[in-house]
Amino acid sequence: xxxxxxxxxxxxxxxxxxxxxxxALVAGGVGWLILNTVSNLDERGITGGFSFLDRAARFPIxxxxxxxxxxxxxxxxxxxxxxxxxxxxxxxxxxxxxxGLGVALARRSAHPLTSGAATVYVEAMRNTxxxxxxxxxxxxxxxxxxxxxxxxxxxxxxxxxxRGLYLPRPVMVGDKGPFLxxxxxxxxxxxxxxxxxxxxxxxxxxPNRYGRIAILSTLLLLGLVxxxxxxxxxxxxxxxxxxxxxGGMGLSPEFTAVFAGLLLYSxxxxxxxxxxxxxxxxxxxxxxxxxxxxxEGNILRLIVIPQALRVIIPPMTSQYINITKNTTLALxxxxxxxxxxxxxxxxxxxxxxxxxxxxMLVFLTLSITASLFMNxxxxxxxxxxx
Amino acid sequence: MTQPTPVxxxxxxxxxxxxxxxxxxPLWRLLFGDMVSAAMTLVGLLGLAWMLPHLLSWAVINxxxxxxxxxxxxxxxxxxxxxxxxxQILFGIYPPAEQWxxxxxxxxxxxxxxxxxxxxxxxxxxxGLWGGGMLGSLILMGGGVLGLKSVPTSAWGGLPVTLxxxxxxxxxxxxxxxxxALGRRASLPVPRxxxxxxxxxxxxxxxxxxxFIASILLPIMLPDGVSIDKLARALAAMTLVxxxxxxEVLRGGLQAIPKGQMEAAAALGLSWAQTTxxxxxxxxxxxxxxxxxxxVIVMVKNTSLVLVVGLFDLLSAGRAALADPxxxxxxxxxxLLIAMIYFILCFSxxxxxxxxxxxxxxxxxx
Numbered sequence: 001x002x003x004x005x006x007x008x009x010x011x012x013x014x015x016x017x018x019x020x021x022x023x024a025l026v027a028g029g030v031g032w033l034i035l036n037t038v039s040n041l042d043e044r045g046i047t048g049g050f051s052f053l054d055r056a057a058r059f060p061i062x063x064x065x066x067x068x069x070x071x072x073x074x075x076x077x078x079x080x081x082x083x084x085x086x087x088x089x090x091x092x093x094x095x096x097x098x099x100g101l102g103v104a105l106a107r108r109s110a111h112p113l114t115s116g117a118a119t120v121y122v123e124a125m126r127n128t129x130x131x132x133x134x135x136x137x138x139x140x141x142x143x144x145x146x147x148x149x150x151x152x153x154x155x156x157x158x159x160x161x162x163r164g165l166y167l168p169r170p171v172m173v174g175d176k177g178p179f180l181x182x183x184x185x186x187x188x189x190x191x192x193x194x195x196x197x198x199x200x201x202x203x204x205x206x207p208n209r210y211g212r213i214a215i216l217s218t219l220l221l222l223g224l225v226x227x228x229x230x231x232x233x234x235x236x237x238x239x240x241x242x243x244x245x246x247g248g249m250g251l252s253p254e255f256t257a258v259f260a261g262l263l264l265y266s267x268x269x270x271x272x273x274x275x276x277x278x279x280x281x282x283x284x285x286x287x288x289x290x291x292x293x294x295x296e297g298n299i300l301r302l303i304v305i306p307q308a309l310r311v312i313i314p315p316m317t318s319q320y321i322n323i324t325k326n327t328t329l330a331l332x333x334x335x336x337x338x339x340x341x342x343x344x345x346x347x348x349x350x351x352x353x354x355x356x357x358x359x360m361l362v363f364l365t366l367s368i369t370a371s372l373f374m375n376x377x378x379x380x381x382x383x384x385x386x
Numbered sequence: 387m388t389q390p391t392p393v394x395x396x397x398x399x400x401x402x403x404x405x406x407x408x409x410x411x412p413l414w415r416l417l418f419g420d421m422v423s424a425a426m427t428l429v430g431l432l433g434l435a436w437m438l439p440h441l442l443s444w445a446v447i448n449x450x451x452x453x454x455x456x457x458x459x460x461x462x463x464x465x466x467x468x469x470x471x472x473x474q475i476l477f478g479i480y481p482p483a484e485q486w487x488x489x490x491x492x493x494x495x496x497x498x499x500x501x502x503x504x505x506x507x508x509x510x511x512x513x514g515l516w517g518g519g520m521l522g523s524l525i526l527m528g529g530g531v532l533g534l535k536s537v538p539t540s541a542w543g544g545l546p547v548t549l550x551x552x553x554x555x556x557x558x559x560x561x562x563x564x565x566x567a568l569g570r571r572a573s574l575p576v577p578r579x580x581x582x583x584x585x586x587x588x589x590x591x592x593x594x595x596x597x598f599i600a601s602i603l604l605p606i607m608l609p610d611g612v613s614i615d616k617l618a619r620a621l622a623a624m625t626l627v628x629x630x631x632x633x634e635v636l637r638g639g640l641q642a643i644p645k646g647q648m649e650a651a652a653a654l655g656l657s658w659a660q661t662t663x664x665x666x667x668x669x670x671x672x673x674x675x676x677x678x679x680x681x682v683i684v685m686v687k688n689t690s691l692v693l694v695v696g697l698f699d700l701l702s703a704g705r706a707a708l709a710d711p712x713x714x715x716x717x718x719x720x721x722l723l724i725a726m727i728y729f730i731l732c733f734s735x736x737x738x739x740x741x742x743x744x745x746x747x748x749x750x751x752x
Contacts, residue, residue, distance in 0.1 A: 019576035026580060033607040040606045110416055111423050113430040127683070127732035128725040129690035132701055136725070139717035325592035332694060339594055352602045359595050367590040 037353065046350050053078070059344050061336045063252050074345055078358060081341030085362075088255075088337060089324040092262045096323065099263065100270030107275055118271070125268035131332050133265055138257035138333040148240055157237040165256045166238035169249040174231040182225045186218030254335040258327075266323050273315045277308035309381055317374035321367050338362055454712065464716035468723055471707045475723065478543015478703040484535060488546040491523045495549045503738060505745075520557055523550060539617040543698030543706075545727065547617070551689045551699070554621055556682065559628030566633035568662065571640055581633070588630035593691055596623040601695040620692045628685050635677045639670035676746065679739035683732045690728070700724055 041048060053075035061068050066083040068076065106118035125133070142162050146152060151161035157168035172179070193214035200208055225231075239246055251259070281304045289299035328339040338359065346355040411419065418424045448462030451469070458464035468475070477488045498519045502512050527546060530536035569581030588596065600623035605613065614622075643666055651661040671678075693702040704724045708715050 015574055019574055022576050022580070036609050037603075037607050040610065043610070110411070111426050112413070112416055114426055117430065123733060124729065127729045127736065129687040129701070129728055131690045131693065132721060132725050132728065135701070135705075136718070136721040139721065143715070143717060321590075328592040328594040329691070331594065339592070339598075343598070346598075346602060352606060356595065356599055356603060359598070360591055363592055363595065364587070364590045 041353070044350070048351075048353065050354055052345075052349050052351050052354070055349075057345070057348075059348060061341070062334070063255065063336065074349070077341050077345065078338065081336060081338035082362060084335070085324070085327050085330075085337040085339075088258065088262070088327045088330065088335070089366075092259060092266060092327070093320050093323050095263050096266035096270050099267035100274055103267055103271030104274035104278060107271065108278065122268045122271060125265050126272075130261065130265050130326060131329055134258060134261040134329055134333055137261045138253065141253040141257045151240060157235060159238050159240065162253065164253045165251045167249045167251070168235040168237045171234055171236045172231055173234055175229050176231070178229050179222070179225050179231055182221055186214075186221060190214040190218055252335075254330070254333050257333050258330040258335045262323065262326060266319065266326070269319055269322075270316070273312055273319060274308070276315075277310075277312035278304060280311045281307045306381075313374060313378045313381065317371055317378075320374070321370050324366050324370065325363065458716065459714045463719055464714065465719065467713050467716045468719055471710075471713075471720075472723075474544075474707045475700070475704045475720065476544045477546065478698040478706070479541055480543060480546075481535075481537060481541065484529075484537060487526050487529070487534070487537075488542075488544070491526050491546045492549060494519055494523055494526070495553055505742075516553075516557070520553060523553075539615050542617065544703040545700050547692075547698060548686070548689045548700045551617075551621060551624055551692065552682070552685050555624035555628045556632075556685055558621075558625045559632055562625065562629035563632035563636055564667065566629060567636035567640060570633065570637055585630045585633055588626055589634070593623070593627055593688055594694060596627060597691060597695050599623065616695070617697060620695055620697055624685070624688065624692075627688065628681065631681050631684065632678065635674050635681055636670060638677070639672075639674035640666065642673050643669055676739050676743040679735055679742065683735050683739075686731055686735070687728065700727060 038048075054073050056071050057074045057077040058070050059077070060070050061077065061080055064080045064084055065087050066080045068080045072080075103118050103122065106114045107122065109115050109118075141164070145160060145162045148159075148161045148163055151159045153159050159166040190211065194211040197208050197210035200206075200210070236249075238250065278300075285303050285307065286299055289303050294302070327337050330337045331340045331343065334340070342355045342359045346352045349355075416423065417427045444462040450458050450461045450464050450466045453466050454470075458466060473482070473485060477485055480488050498516060501507055501515070523546075525531060526534070527542055527550070528537060528539070566581045566585055569577040570585065572578045572581075597620060600619040601616065604619050604622065608614070647665055647669070648661060651665045656664070689699055690701045692699050693705070696702075698706065701724055704720045708717055708720055
C-alpha cells in the first residue's frame with residue numbers, strides 16, 4: 001500500500017507515465033485516422049500504393065523544362081512538375097536577390113525620389129496577398145497586353161503580347177568545340193590563379209594581380225579562338241507569325257506572370273532583410289572607412305556587406321524556403337508546377353493520399369536541403385569567437 | 387608652509403549648450419547635388435512624365451463612372467462596374483435581403499479590433515468580448531436561431547469570410563500554439579520531439595498543400611457518416627498554420643524569460659502549472675506582442691489562398707463578379723479594389739505593430 005502511494009508521488013514515475021499516455025494518445029489518434037482512411041478507400045474501390053505512377057498520365061502539361069508527352073507516366077509527370085517548380089524557384093531566388101539588393105540600397109539612399117519610390121513599392125508588395133498580385137499580373141498579361149499583331153516591341157527582337165514574352169536567343173554558328181574547350185580551360189585557369197593570388201596576398205601581405213592577368217589572358221585566348229575558327233554569333237530573333245511569334249526564346253503568359261509576380265513580391269521582402277542587415281552594422285564602421293579614405297562603394301562592399309551578411313543569412317534562408325513554397329501558388333494562374341500536377345493527378349486517379357504524400361515529401365526535402373545548405377554557408381561566414 | 391591649492395567651485399549652473407545643428411541638406415542639393423543624384427532625378431521625372439498621362443487618361447479622363455457594360459467596352463477604367471458590383475465583391479452570394487448581417491459581422495470584428503488597439507484595453511473584459519464576438523459573428527452569419535433565417539456556409543462570401551477565417555484561425559490557434567511552444571521547451575523528450583515534429587512539418591509545407599490535405603484528405607480520414615463543412619476544413623488548416631507560426635514567436639518570448647523567475651517561483655512553492663500560468667506565460671506573451679501582430683498580417687494575407695479549394699473569400703467573390711457577361715471584365719479595377727482592402731487592413735496593422743514596438747522599447751529603456 002505504502003509502496004504504491006510513494007510510486008504515485010515519485011516525479012520520475014509520474015513523468016514516464018505521462019509521456020507514455022501522451023504517446024499512446026497520439027499513436028491512437030493517428031491509427032484511428034489511418035484505419036478510417038483504409039476503410040473509406042476500400043469502400044470507394046481505390047487501391048492504395050504507388051503503382052499508378054507507372055500508368056500513362058494522359059493529361060497535357062503546357063510547358064516544361066523537361067520533355068513531356070501525355071503518353072508519359074504519372075511518375076514522369078511529377079518529375080516534370082518538380083522540374084518546373086525548381087526552375088521557377090531558382091530563377092526567382094537569384095533575380096529577387098539582385099533586385100532586393102537594389103531595393104535596399106534605394107531605400108537607404110538620401111535621394112528623396114529614389115527612397116520614396118522604394119518605400120511605396122515595398123509597402124504595396126508586403127501588404128497585399130501574393131495570390132491577388134499573381135492574378136493581377138496574369139490578367140494584365142493575358143487581357144491587358146495587345147494581341148500579337150499589335151505587339152509591344154520596345155526594342156527590336158523583344159515582343160510583349162498576350163501570348164507571352166519573346167526574347168532573342170543568342171546562337172553560335174560554326175564549330176563550337178575549340179571555343180568551348182578554351183572556355184573551360186580559361187575558367188579553370190582563372191579559378192586557380194585567383195586562389196593562388198589570394199593565398200600569396202594572405203602570406204606576404206602584398207596585393208597582386210594574378211587573378212586579373214588570368215582573366216585578361218583568357219579573354220584574349222577566347223578572342224583568338226573565336227577569330228581563327230571562324231565562329232559567328234547570331235541572335236535568333238522572334239518573328240511575329242499568324243497566331244504566335246516564332247523563334248527566339250518564348251516565355252508563356254503563365255510563366256511571365258508567375259515569374260514577374262513572385263520576383264516583385266520576394267524582392268520587397270529580401271530588400272527589407274538586406275536593409276535591416278546593413279542598418280545593423282555600426283555607423284562607426286562607415287566613419288572608420290571614410291577616415292581611411294575609402295570610397296562609399298568600397299566601404300559598402302569591403303566593410304559593411306561582409307558584416308551585414310551575418311545578420312542577413314538566417315532570415316534569407318527562410319525567405320528562400322518561402323519562395324520555394326510560394327511557387328505552389330503558380331497553380332492559381334495555371335503554370336504547371338508540382339502542385340498543379342499533383343492536383344490534376346488526384347482529380348484523374350483519385351489517389352489523393354499518395355499524391356499529397358509525394359507533394360509533402362518533395363517540399364519537406366526541399367526545405368531541409370535549403371536550410372542545410374544555408375546553415376553550412378552561415379557557419380562559413382559566421383564570426384569566429386573563442 | 388604650503389600654498390593653498392587654488393580651488394574652483396561653480397556656484398551657478400552653466401547654461402545648457404545648444405544641440406549641434408542637424409545636418410540637413412537642402413532639397414535641391416539632394417536632387418541635383420552631384421551627377422548621380424541629378425541622373426536619378428532626371429530618370430525618375432522622365433518615368434513619371436511618361437507614366438502619368440497614361441494613368442490619368444486611363445483612370446480619369448477615359449474612366450467610366452456611371453452607366454453599364456456597353457459604355458465600358460471602348461473606354462478606360464470601368465469604375466461603374468465597381469459601383470454596381472461592390473455588394474457582390476464584398477459579400478459574395480449572401481442573400482441580398484439579409485445583407486445587413488455580413489455588414490454587421492464586419493463591423494463587429496473591425497470594431498472589436500479597434501477597441502483592442504490601446505494597451506489599456508488589454509483586460510479580461512476584452513478577452514470575453516472577443517469570445518462573445520467570435521460566437522456572435524457565427525450566429526449572425528449562419529442564422530437559424532433568434533428568428534434569423536438560416537444561411538448555409540456555402541452561401542457565405544467576401545470580406546466576412548476573410549475576417550472570420552482570420553479571427554477564428556488565430557483564436558483557435560493561440561491556445562494550441564501555447565501548448566506547442568511549452569512542449570518544444572519541455573525537458574521531457576516525448577512532448578518535446580512531438581512539438582518539434584508538428585511545428586517543423588507545418589512550417590516546412592506550403593499552405594496550399596495543407597489546404598489540399600484539409601479539403602481532400604480530411605473527408606477520407608474521418609469515419610463514414612461524419613462530414614465537415616468546406617469552410618470548417620479550410621479553417622482547420624489555417625488554425626494549424628497559425629498555431630505553428632505563433633508557437634515559434636512564443637518560443638522567442640519564453641527564451642527571453644530569465645531563469646531566476648522560474649527559480650523564484652519554485653522557491654515560493656509554486657507548482658509547474660502555477661509557475662507557467664502566473665509567472666512565465668504572462669511575461670512571455672507580453673514580450674512578443676509586436677511580432678504576434680506581424681503574424682496577424684500573415685494570416686490576413688493567407689486567407690486569400692482558400693480560393694484554390696473553392697471557398698468564396700474576398701478574392702474569389704471578386705473573381706465571380708468578373709464573370710458577368712454584361713460587363714467587359716474589368717479585372718484591373720477589381721483586383722485593385724481587392725488589393726486596396728487587403729492593403730488597408732495589413733498596412734494599418736503593421737503601423738500599429740511599429741507603434742507598439744517603439745512604445746515597449748521606450749518602457750524598457752526608462
